[in-house]
Amino acid sequence: MSRLLTRIAVSALSLLAAVATAGAAEQPREIRVDYAYYSPPSLVLKRFGWLEQEFKADNIPVKWVLSQGSNRALEFLNSGSIDFGSTAGLAAVLSRANGNPIKGVYIYSRPEWTALVVPKDSPIKSVKDLKGRKVAATKGTDPYLFLLRSLHQEGLKKTDIEHASLQHADGRTALEQGKVDAWAGLDPLMAASEIDAGSRLIYRNxxxxxxxxLNTTESFSRQYPEHVKRVIASYEKARKWILANPEETAKIVAEEAKLSLPVAKLQLTRNEFSNPVPGAEHIRALKAAAPILIEEELVKRGTDVNKVIDDLVDPTWAKAIVR
Structure with a gap:
């Protein structure tokens, strides 16, 4: 009888160990999320620690990584350095078309990154005036792709300008120091340049x-679907808080991004937070923009960009969360 009881006890312990191991395998060791000065919800989340609170009971730590542009966030996702990255939509399409297996699972906002900036005393007044000029833009980001679309709209090509490939902050600095003639900017850097240096927007669309x-990798979403939902739920909490607390949001953005309060307020007036579920509106915008990727040979010849977009945009998780 004692041997039987011993065997039963050993079997029970083995079963408990197996269950514990299986449970551990069903959750990540940590959640790695980027924050970006162009994503106010990420700054609010980071400030209040809501993601940390969400995963505290599971003993899953949250690691924050700064993304200085869509190109950096996409590089981090592709290398496995982060699980969630904040990018512009068309930049995500370009990255997926070139082999980065990501999913766009949430819309954190519609930020301002569709404008061309010149110094306050510049003679440049229009996109056509950029011909033969030196223009800064960060490759692989929406401001760069916006620049190309703006040129094409006026019958110009990227070869009609001298492109200076600079990270966003460096582009602003180069503009204000007179090292480039124009800059394809984004907020909050663009808002800061307008207010602090008198820079002008010559074209905005x-x-x-x-x-x-907000993108995640296919592997993470496949392995941890419930954790994707929980991250989105935290982002949704931040989005609703922003809508209810615009003044406090501006203060957080100013402090986190080390901006003046007027700059943060200007940035927020050019952010739109109304439609967080990826869907038809966003797909239309991406498909309208997609031809520039083919025309400028930024993707491999024969790439079905519309299919890339359909594969990228995945509302599954957001639909389950957003009410």
Whole structure:
């Protein structure tokens, strides 16, 4: 009898160990999320620690990584350095078309990154005036793709300008130091340049905007679907808080991004937070923008960009959360 009881006890312990191991395998060791100065919800989340609270009971730590542009966020996702990255929509399309297996699972906002900036005393007044000029833009980001679309709209090509490939902050600095003639900017850097240096927007076209996507990798979403929902739920909490607390949001953005309060307020007036579920509106915007990727040979010849967009945009998780 004692041997039987011993065997039963050993079997029970083995079963408990197996269950514990299986449970551990069903959750990640940590959640790695980027924050970006162009994504106010990420700054609010980081400030209040809501993601940390969400995963505290599971003993899953949250790691924050700064993304200085869509190109950096996409590089981090592709290398496995982060699980969630904040990017512009068209930049995400370009990255997926070139082999980065990501999913756009939430719209954190429609930020301002569709404008061309010149110094306050510049003689440049229009996109056509950029011909033969030196223009800064960060490759692989929406401002760069916006620049190309704006040139094409005026019958110009990228070879008609001298492109200076600079990260966003460096582009602003180069503009204000007179090292480039124009800059394809984004907020909050663009708002800061306007207010602090008197820089001017010579062209702005919100219809070219392809929204701010929160992306995750296909492998993470496949392995941890419930954790994707929980991250989105935290982002949704931040979005609703922003809508209810615009003044406090501006203070958080100013402090986190080290901006003046007027700059943060200007940035927020050019952010739109109304439609967080990826869907038809966002797909239309991406498909309208997609031809530039083919025309400029930024994707492999023969790439079905519309299919890439359909594969990228995945509302499954957001639909389950957003009410």
């Amino acid at each position: 919100v219809s070219f905007n392809t929204y701010g996507f």
